[in-house]
Amino acid sequence: MGSISQRVVSRSPAPVVLVRAGVGTSAEHLPAPGGVAPDEISQTPYRDVVLGLDTGRPCDELIEFAFDAARRRGAALRVIHAFSTPPAFVAADRLVRPGGPEMTAEHEHLVVAALRPWCEKYPDVPVSATVMEGRPAGELISASADAALTVVGRREREARFGSRLGPVAHAVLHHAGSSVAVVPHA
Numbered sequence: 001m002g003s004i005s006q007r008v009v010s011r012s013p014a015p016v017v018l019v020r021a022g023v024g025t026s027a028e029h030l031p032a033p034g035g036v037a038p039d040e041i042s043q044t045p046y047r048d049v050v051l052g053l054d055t056g057r058p059c060d061e062l063i064e065f066a067f068d069a070a071r072r073r074g075a076a077l078r079v080i081h082a083f084s085t086p087p088a089f090v091a092a093d094r095l096v097r098p099g100g101p102e103m104t105a106e107h108e109h110l111v112v113a114a115l116r117p118w119c120e121k122y123p124d125v126p127v128s129a130t131v132m133e134g135r136p137a138g139e140l141i142s143a144s145a146d147a148a149l150t151v152v153g154r155r156e157r158e159a160r161f162g163s164r165l166g167p168v169a170h171a172v173l174h175h176a177g178s179s180v181a182v183v184p185h186a
Contacts, residue, residue: 005018006165006173007164009173009182010138010154010164010165012049012182012184013184014037014184015061015065015181015182015183015184016086016181016182017149017179017180017181017182018173018178018179018180018181019138020023020180024036026029026150028046028047028073028148028178028179029119031042031092038044039183044073045075046073046074046075046148047075047146047147047148047178048070048076048077048078048146048148049066049073049075049076049077049078049147049148049149049150049151050078050079050080050081050140050143050147050149050151050178051063051066051077051078051079051150051151052059052080052081052136052140052150052151052152052153052168052172053079053080053108053111053114053115053129054081054083054153055083055114056112056118057091057109057155059153059183060115060185061153061182061183061184061185061186062151062153062185063114063115063118064118064182065151065178065183066079066151066181067118067121067122067125068114068122068165069120069149069151069181071122071124071125072179073148073149074126075125075148076125076126076128077125077126077127077128077130078127078128078129078130078143078147079115079127079128079129080130080136080137080139080140080143081111081112081129081130081131081136082132082133082136082138082140083103083106083107083131083132083133083134083136084133084134085133087104087142087146099123102131103133104131104132107131108131111129112129112133115127115129115151118175123174127156130143131155131185137167137168137170137171137172137175139169140152140172140176141171141172141177142166142174144172144176144177144178144180145177145178146177147177147178148178148179149177149178149179149180149181150172150176150178150180150181150182151170151180151183152168152169152181152182152183153182153183153184154168154182154183154184154185155165155184155185156184156185156186157185165182169182
């Protein structure tokens with residue numbers, strides 16, 4: 001991830017996939033039995049596609065890209081949503097304590113609602129969602145270690161000195177253990 005690729009990712013109006021140097025397509029597959037290289041066996045299943053989902057601003061382009069990538073590979077989609085807890089917040093006219101089960105349940109509900117139409121559109125894609133308190137970048141980097149592809153978003157906005165990546169996309173690009181797709185969205 002150098003300055004050229006970072007500039008391309010931050011300015012491209014279309015999704016950009018970055019693949020680490022020296023990593024072949026076999027890295028997207030699960031290990032083949034008996035030490036055979038995965039690219040020698042056409043039926044070797046793909047690893048999961050991982051999607052970082054921000055329920056505060058779910059975006060159709062990002063979710064659709066991840067579902068389509070999983071469908072094309074015949075892989076499962078793992079959705080990761082990590083949230084930080086404020087000191088306390090009000091939800092539906094009640095005080096929710098930080099880190100409590102109510103807050104996790106609120107976030108789980110938002111994830112399910114964001115994914116529901118896409119699960120109906122892509123019924124053949126197995127989906128699992130993980131909702132946790134934590135730092136989104138760190139959780140996505142951990143999940144990427146066993147992924148075929150990690151999908152993150154980038155808001156299309158002009159910063160004072162040109163386009164830029166957000167902190168989560170930036171961290172994932174630099175530290176992910178898989179190829180990373182960055183999908184621009186409004």
